[in-house]
Amino acid sequence: MYDFAYEKPTALAAAVASLAGDMDAKALAGGQTFIPVLKQRLNKPTTVVDLAALGLVGITVTADSVTIGAMTTHGEVALSAAVQKAIPALANLASMIGDWQVRHRGTIGGSLANNDPSACYPSAVLALGATIVTDRRSIAADDYFQGMFTTALEQGEIITKVIFPIPQKAAYQKFRNPASRYAMVGVFVAKTAAGVRVAVTGAAQGGVFRHAAFEAALSANFSPDAIAGIATSADDLNSDIHASAEYRAHLIGVMAKRAVAGT
Amino acid sequence: MNAIFEGIGASVRRKEDLRFLSGRGHYTDDMNRPGQTHCVLKRSDRPHAIITSIDTSAARAAPGVVAVFTHADLDADGVGGVPCGWQIHSKDGSPMVEPGHPVLATGRVRHVGDPVVAVIAETRQQARNAAELLVIDYQDLPAVAHIADAIAPGAALVQEAAAGNTCFDWHIGDKDLVDAAFARATHRVKLDLTNNRLVPNAMEPRAAIGDYDAMSGDYTLITTSQNPHVIRLLMGAFVLHIPEHRLRVLAPDVGGGFGSKIYHYAEEAIVTWAAGKLKRPVKWTADRSEAFMSDAHGRDHASTAEMALDAEGNFLALRVATVANLGAYLSTFAPAVPTYLSATLLAGVYKTPAIYAEVRAIFTNTVPVDAYRGAGRPESTFLLERLLDTIAHDTGIDRIELRRRNFIPTDAFPYQTPVALQYDSGDYVSTLNAALKAADWDGFAARRAEAKARGKLRGIGVSTYVEACGIAPSKLVGALGARAALYEVAQIRVHPTGSVTVFTGTHSHGQGHETTFAQLVASQLGVPFENVDIVHGDTNKIPFGMGTYGSRSLAVGGTAMVKAMDKIIAKGKKIAAHLLEASVDDIEFANGNFTVAGTDRAKSFGEIALTAYVPHNYPIEDIEPGLEETAFYDPANFTFPGGCHVCEVEVDPETGVTTVVNFTAVDDVGRVINPMIVEGQIQGGVAQGIGQALLENAVYDEQGQLVSGSFMDYTMPRADNLPNISVGTETTLCTHNALGVKGCGEVGAIGSPPAVINAVVDALKDYGVRHVNMPATSQKLWQIIQDSSAQPAVANLSSN
Structure with a gap:
């Protein structure tokens, strides 16, 4: 990696100030993407602002929501008895991210701020209609994801927590990229009082997206058979050595069916 | 006591693992x-x-x-x-x-x-x-990365001196004999297949x-x-x-290392x-x-294989044409891999009377390719064992029966193949029988039906193979083009108090030599296991050596140790004869004691060592003080481990994902010194073989960029990709080395890939699948299933 200055502020305002005042300063959450990027010299920040001392950790469950601090690790979410009870699909999703080492460092806030198109968390946030709370505002999931590695966050804006409404039912099915183990196709299905939401990660060039046809069919009839005949267009899906766009389109259907069956 | 618990045949725990597993190994970068x-x-x-x-x-x-x-x-x-x-x-x-x-x-x-x-x-x-x-x-x-592009007319030249990008165009066997056999054959079965390029990734x-x-x-x-x-x-x-x-x-x-x-x-x-x-x-x-x-890559062959058979399914002749991608430059042993380390194995375990193979080696704009675990033998084994199942598919002869019918009979050894090698020993029937029994081959139909009820396609595959390792006789390889000798060297230094340091020209990079060799020396000299130390990896300490590859360390390096120990014992007998006032011809050595035959008069190994270094009462006119001997051992032949691997898979027809549910290996690696280490070597080899068959692929794009240039895209096998691997051994001894050992380092990677692919093809047989090239990725199998569903099943047969 290139040389950079390192800060570890203890107050949120100080962290925001450090990041806002320097376009080339970067926030460090769990570092499970950012540190490898630095080691490969693919990024040259002036200052790395470590968010670990801001107290943004912890899980709070109420009757209708699960709130997760931005610096809470995937491992903590996966192993949380409260999350396992309130939204088991969310704990299950967290348990499928990376390996133990990654899960004990990687954080929900880091994942969402990065918005890797193959990350798992964006599908849960979008399907559950979660709210992303930052140092300055609350952002609805539908407004947050704006394309590959692109979000509604402003320069220097820091996610503090994520609030997940508790659904009636939900499930996540992940088809791993055989090499990287990222989601080659990940489908999160949530049944809520307001209807069914289906979010797909890993598959599309623009990152996570909602599957309108599946949502309509499942809102009418929440069963695997309801979407069995619905083909997903391969347009705008990723194609690489592991999976063509057509294969990904097919897997979206299979993963969605299995998710519904698994709720 | 030690000879019983720590000698030949004991699963002694690896003494090197204390430092490896506690992070205290001492590697170059340390x-x-x-x-x-x-x-x-x-x-x-x-x-x-x-x-x-x-x-x-x-x-x-x-x-x-x-x-x-x-x-x-x-x-x-x-x-x-x-x-x-x-x-x-x-x-x-x-x-x-x-x-x-x-x-x-x-x-x-x-x-x-x-x-x-x-x-x-x-x-x-x-x-x-x-x-x-x-x-x-x-x-x-302009660049060429793939075999087809490099041999196309007008292709860009990687090396100006190599017209058509050809490094050499070599052949072995009797073409006329093969052509004649094809002319009179009842069946002719042809298969095009590739052996995928791999990145070693030590x-x-x-x-x-x-x-x-x-x-x-x-x-x-x-x-x-x-x-x-x-x-x-x-x-x-x-x-x-x-x-x-x-x-x-x-x-x-x-x-x-794995060769790299x-x-x-x-x-x-x-x-x-x-x-x-x-x-x-x-x-x-x-x-x-x-x-x-x-790092030098491995494999990357494209071959056409054809077998001629009589009406009863007896093999008459085999014809093979291979193009081998050697990359941009010639790596150290690259030219030997597709030729003398591969085509010479095309008889396999079969008594095919006539074989002719052509190998064209080419340059491409890719990383040089050289030996990788198995080095040529996995390529020929994959070709043969896929061809066997394809013959069974095309002729309707049962694949096990086809193998049995064509096996080299157990009483035919030594067996001279039509492609230069002479196998000294083997028993392919016994390894096949043991593997089929251990894998419950006969119970497969029920398991297939049970899987079908769960929506899964279950398949079973077998491969029966032999390989040539323990490389190699220097005179022979010299005649075949090697610019080096392939003997091995051991120096045994017995210290005055009877402990022993062994200097070996082989090198351990995970194989457990410090344990296996110590067992060997301890048992032969009758000294405690912990009193034997193995030194390798330093040209200033070790007289000479050719190193470790080609499963040679025990067969060649271990035999050199036996030769050096023979000299130690011979000298010890002279010293003992002097001390015991007996004729040297009457001295026997066993269990660490020099004894006058038929008496209880004895001197321990330690006493003899001390006498050699403190020669107060010593036959100084006849022999020198000290007890240290060096031996160079040049093997008389290759060694020929072989065996049978059985793989059972389930394919998810919705996703194309293959899961290896059972894997059984029964190998003949000759005498086993440490069964635990042998099992580990075979399991590791099978893991790499499953990796090649299902997961690993070095992918270059048309422009010559390495697309799978990191672990983000190069699929290494991981624990959750692998089944429990059942390992068994059936032993015939090597006839030309003192220990009867053959070698176990590569058999896992040699025997397993065709067993896996044969199982995958078997799982997909209802879709009319005749062959699947490696790696059998989920995308590839899904596409095969899709294409098959869209068309009549027979349309998926490759044409002959």
């Missing part, structure tokens, strides 16, 4: 020399280009930079190119095209990763910073430290090598012109030469990205 500098290589990001200019001025001026070297600096010192250790002759008698392999690219780059400039600085960080300041101008040339990336002592003029190279003496020979004699007594090569703990650390690499020469130039140590350590683009 070492640092006073005043050490760091080397970073600027590598080509172009598959094929002319270097029009190199501007090093900014890099030279960067902080901490000690030196920046290009090929011009090497040329000025007369540094030679990286040599090739094996020369093949084409059908017409002409030698292979052997282009230069410059240490730093000279005039042209020929693959992504070709080293161009060496930047040496006080720290690695400074060297990396400076390397980014290099300005290299290239004029891009856990420890390569590293090298060069050092120079200006007072003595001695050079030292510490390197991640499987064979330090070979590196000393190749680099000293051909590249840097340093005589052996001035060059010490150390290969300390090495974290896996046999070869002499440019980086070793760069750091050694630069150390002499700068009068300071120079260290280079590859990062994983560099490993992908600079």
